[in-house]
Amino acid sequence: MGTLSLSDYEDVRIWAPWGHISGRWYGNRTERPILAIHGWLDNLGSFDTLIPLLPDYLGVLCIDLPGHGCSSRLPPGMHYSVADYVLIIARVMKEYKWSKVSLMGHSLGGVLSYIYTALAPHTVDMVIALDIVLPPLESPELLSSWSPFFDKHLVEEERSEQLEMHEPPSYTLAQLRSVLSKGTYESVPPESAHHLLYRSVTKSQLYPDRYYFSKDGRVKYYVIFPMYPQIAAELARRIKRKPYLVIKGSRSFYINSTSEEVISILRSQNPHFEYHEVSGAHHVHLTNPTEVAKHIVRFLRHHRPPPVASWSLAGEEATLSKKERRKAQERFFSWNLKRRSKL
Incomplete structure (x- = not known):
């Protein structure tokens, strides 16, 4: 057995009522793959450095969430929400007629995996959560930070209408790398930004060697799933004996004290729960893929081993x-x- 190749893939387009969900299916396309879901404002390119380190007996289907990467935007007047994003998992399963799904999610993708697994545990055979466990818990402070989203969402709608008539501001690739890195609080260093940029920018028709961001600006103001401590705990209790791997970036704050109760529940009732910490920030799977892959490969070999005939x-x-x-x-x-x- 070897590892996957980043050049061995099939571009896929999964039908949706508003357009399509774009993806890349890496490696083995005769067996049900791992479904990989990226984080907020990212795209499937965030898995670029991890893919070549995963075993080739399993394929990996990476998708762009709606409004991200090369997937279709929602129609004008609509908004993005975690609840609708969770439904994307079911849409992909329906497209390929899967009765089970293996999930790997980073950040928002890990949140979607957690919620979907808790709501439909009989359809999930394993979960890999990269630097996330659950969405932010509701609090007065958090609610006040969300209140400006309504006005900003409307501003983005106006900008979208203008883009149909005028090209948006464009930048050099060096400038885009810097902007993207700052937007992730340096979790994605400038030298790694190209893994995300190739699916989130469009070449300017007015200025040579310049590009502009093409993702839907409305995704910045999506509706987060209302998560209270009691709901988060109850969701965790529904995930029983389900192989569940959590990998935390050592310098990331996305897994913190608010996650402790859920982690405790998952660990106490689930003999197949694993938790590891790897050196890195929030995009640890992109910047330190070798260490992340060590845990994932071991996890996959144990819970989705290769066919015996190929051993x-x-x-x-x-x-x-x-x-x-x-x-x-x-x-x-x-x-x-x-x-x-x-x-």
Whole structure:
């Protein structure tokens, strides 16, 4: 077994009533893949550095959420919300006729994975959450910060109407890298910004060597899922015995004291829950993919192992730990005994 190649992919377009959901299906397209969902204001390019480190016996379908990347925008007059984003998971499953889904989400994508898994646990076989557990809990302070969203959303609608007649301000790639990095509080350094820019900018028709942001400005003011401590805890209680991996960036604040109760519930009732911390900021999967991949690969091999027919224990021994080799051998011999008993 090897790893996925960033150049081995199929561009996909999943139908939606307002247009389409854009994505890239990397690697194996004969088996049900992992569905990877990016974070707020990002796009599927945030997985670029992680994809080549994942095992190639499983494919990975990365999608752009509506209004992000190359996916269609919602019609004028509509707004974006977490509740509608959660429904995207179900739309993708319906498109490919999946009865189960394996989820990997960063930030907003991890929030969507958490909510969907809690609401439809029978349809999820595993979750990988990258630097997130749950959305911000409701508080008076948080509500006051959201109140300006209404006016700003209307401003973005006016800008969208103007864009149909005039090209928006454009910038050099160096300027765009700087702007994007600052917008993530340097979680995405300028030298890594190109992984996100290639799906979120359009080349200017007026000025050579200049580009402008093409994502829908309304996504900046989406409606967050109303999350109170009691609701967050109850959602966690619904996720029982579900393989659930959480990887936190050491310098990130997205997993904090408000997540402790949910993590405690997931850990106490779920023998398949894992929590690891890796050096890095919020986009740790993009900037430190090697360390992140170590935990993901081990998790995948345990909970979605390769087909037995493709196993080569001699080749695997170089990469598996002693404990993992023993478990792999036990599964292999168990399968062999069952096969022989049927002969």
